[in-house]
Amino acid sequence: MIKTRIKKNDNVVVITGVERGHSGKVLQVDRKKGRVVVEGINKKKKFVRPSQENPKGGIINLEYPIQLSNVQYFCDKCKMGVRIGIQLKNDSKVRVCKKCGKSFDN
Numbered sequence: 001m002i003k004t005r006i007k008k009n010d011n012v013v014v015i016t017g018v019e020r021g022h023s024g025k026v027l028q029v030d031r032k033k034g035r036v037v038v039e040g041i042n043k044k045k046k047f048v049r050p051s052q053e054n055p056k057g058g059i060i061n062l063e064y065p066i067q068l069s070n071v072q073y074f075c076d077k078c079k080m081g082v083r084i085g086i087q088l089k090n091d092s093k094v095r096v097c098k099k100c101g102k103s104f105d106n
């Protein structure tokens with residue numbers, strides 16, 4: 001299990017590799033493997049057999065998982081990838097931007 005504060009539907013930015021600087025929404029987090037699927041990132045063509053959803057089959061563009069360590073939470077106040085901090089607010093933990101202190105969970 002990998003410790004991460006990134007959750008599904010977060011907006012993240014890629015910080016390394018060919019797609020560095022690209023951002024997108026988290027579609028899936030795999031803590032066991034330490035991987036994350038981000039909308040529009042690491043798209044590859046995949047050949048699919050005909051199925052109920054896709055009766056013709058053929059080639060689709062699908063997002064493939066990337067390493068969790070290759071993404072950072074995108075703070076829309078800082079306009080960049082940031083580290084996530086934890087703050088106590090009304091007895092519950094909220095995720096905040098380590099740079100500007102903006103809360104990511106209301």
Ligand SMILES: [Zn+2]
Binds near residue numbers: 082097101
């Ligand atoms: Zn910030």
